[in-house]
Structures are given as C-alpha cells and as structure tokens.
Amino acid sequence: MVLRERCFVCGKSTGFYIDDGATLLREARCENCGASIRNSDLAKAIVNVIIGRGVSLREGLDQLQGKKILEAQSCGAINNLLRSVSGFVCFEYFDGVKPGTDKNGILCNDLEALTFRDNSFDLVITQDVLEHVVHPNRALAEIFRVLKRGGYHMFTVPLHEGRPTLSRAGLPKVYHGDPLRKEGALVSVDWGDDICSLVDSYGFNTRRIDVHMFYDSCNVTNVDESYSEYLSVHPMKYYRYNSIVFVSQKKAKGFFGRLVDKFQGDPQKVFGLSGSSAKAKCFM
Numbered sequence: 001m002v003l004r005e006r007c008f009v010c011g012k013s014t015g016f017y018i019d020d021g022a023t024l025l026r027e028a029r030c031e032n033c034g035a036s037i038r039n040s041d042l043a044k045a046i047v048n049v050i051i052g053r054g055v056s057l058r059e060g061l062d063q064l065q066g067k068k069i070l071e072a073q074s075c076g077a078i079n080n081l082l083r084s085v086s087g088f089v090c091f092e093y094f095d096g097v098k099p100g101t102d103k104n105g106i107l108c109n110d111l112e113a114l115t116f117r118d119n120s121f122d123l124v125i126t127q128d129v130l131e132h133v134v135h136p137n138r139a140l141a142e143i144f145r146v147l148k149r150g151g152y153h154m155f156t157v158p159l160h161e162g163r164p165t166l167s168r169a170g171l172p173k174v175y176h177g178d179p180l181r182k183e184g185a186l187v188s189v190d191w192g193d194d195i196c197s198l199v200d201s202y203g204f205n206t207r208r209i210d211v212h213m214f215y216d217s218c219n220v221t222n223v224d225e226s227y228s229e230y231l232s233v234h235p236m237k238y239y240r241y242n243s244i245v246f247v248s249q250k251k252a253k254g255f256f257g258r259l260v261d262k263f264q265g266d267p268q269k270v271f272g273l274s275g276s277s278a279k280a281k282c283f284m
C-alpha cells in the first residue's frame with residue numbers, strides 16, 4: 001500500500017495500492033473505485049474550485065449539473081462519474097479520423113483544432129495529455145478559445161522538476177501507456193518547471209498544486225540519462241513522477257496567444273523558425 005487517505009473520486013477513506021516494485025506511485029489505485037492517486041488529487045481540485053467545498057466528486061455531482069465540462073479522455077474513474085452530468089462532453093484523438101465524428105461510439109476531436117464553439121465550456125480537463133500534443137501552443141490557444149471567460153482548465157502532466165520544458169523532436173522516442181493504443185502514446189513534450197509561465201502566455205492564470213511529492217526533483221525520471229533502462233524495464237517500474245495538479249483560469253489573452261491566432265497556430269510563422277527547431281521552440 002502506498003498510502004491510506006480519502007479518495008476524492010469516490011469519497012471513501014481507503015488504501016491506494018500498486019504492484020510490488022512499481023515506482024510510479026501516483027498511479028497507485030483506490031481499493032474501492034480504482035481511481036489513481038493522481039485522479040483523486042485532480043478530483044479534489046475540481047470540487048474545491050468549482051463547488052467550493054471539500055466533498056468528493058461523487059458527492060458533488062449534483063452541484064456540477066448545469067456546468068459545461070469537456071474532457072480530453074473517454075474513460076477512467078473521473079470520466080465514469082462525469083458522464084452523469086448533463087453538460088459533459090468527452091473525446092479522444094484518433095489518427096485519420098475527422099474531428100467531430102465518431103469512432104466505435106467515441107467522439108473524435110483534436111486539441112490543436114477543436115470543433116466546439118468559442119466560450120462553450122466552464123471547465124476543460126486534460127489528464128496526462130499535453131505531453132503528447134505535437135503543437136502545445138495550438139492546444140493551449142484552443143483550450144482558451146472554447147473556455148468561457150473565468151472558466152478553468154484543470155490538468156496533470158508528468159512534470160520534469162528541476163528542468164525547463166523540452167520538445168522531444170529529434171530525441172529518442174518515448175511512449176507512455178495508453179488504454180486505446182497497444183504501442184502507447186508518443187511523448188512530444190517534457191514539461192518542466194516553467195510550465196505555468198508558458199501556459200499563462202496564452203491568457204491564463206495558472207496555479208501549481210504539489211499534492212503528493214514522492215520524489216525529490218533529482219530523482220524524477222530523466223529518460224535521456226537512462227534510455228537503455230527505459231527500453232528494458234516495465235514502465236510502472238521505471239517512471240518516477242510526483243502527483244501535481246495545475247489549475248489554470250482563463251483571463252485576457254497573452255501576447256503569444258494573440259500571435260498564434262494571427263498566424264493560425266503555425267509556429268514557423270510565429271517564431272520565424274523551420275524544421276526541428278520550430279518544434280523545439282513552438283511553445284516558448
């Protein structure tokens with residue numbers, strides 16, 4: 001057992017368990033509902049900010065009725081509960097499928113080019129998604145666009161503490177587990193300590209909440225220093241990330257966000273770059 005505490009998804013005081021030898025402790029699961037520690041931490045942020053009192057997500061569902069909520073994920077413990085909220089919409093990204101259409105009953109969309117109207121949602125949720133987006137500048141501009149003024153983007157990413165944000169373009173390929181893709185999801189960005197300032201340049205006010213800090217920054221995974229180990233060890237026994245939640249509120253659009261709009265999200269036009277260097281700096 002990694003820890004015993006209240007799960008803010010189901011509301012039970014419970015143990016969170018993980019396989020022996022696993023190092024990705026934020027993925028330990030609630031023995032009652034199966035939510036991970038990371039899910040519970042995000043659920044706590046959602047209810048505290050949106051509802052304003054320390055109930056669990058399950059207990060607060062009635063107070064979320066009437067809210068327009070978008071999640072970039074079609075499964076999971078939080079998703080299962082939010083499906084009972086009338087204004088809830090969720091989606092997945094599928095290669096080769098037109099955004100706005102369905103695949104096997106799942107809505108397809110693209111964070112870089114959402115099909116939803118401006119000012120549509122009170123809350124956008126992304127759980128460990130932004131590290132897989134090729135052009136995060138476009139995704140942040142789109143999230144800003146579809147949020148209502150004062151709306152929130154609440155999200156998690158594997159945070160590379162003690163390091164700046166880095167594009168993985170041109171670096172060895174790294175994948176994270178994905179319930180919809182056997183090969184996993186390719187990592188495009190290693191987000192670092194500058195994440196809040198980068199996100200805020202698109203018109204947000206972002207707060208970082210360090211909820212469960214299992215590791216010192218020097219022990220957080222650096223795959224480029226141990227790539228051979230990454231290739232040989234099961235991901236759950238290799239990755240080491242803390243459980244950190246980001247609460248980002250829509251404010252006035254920032255300078256870089258306006259540039260993205262002006263040049264239709266093309267980082268090469270925005271920054272006068274080309275090739276891999278454009279990808280490396282597209283979110284700076």
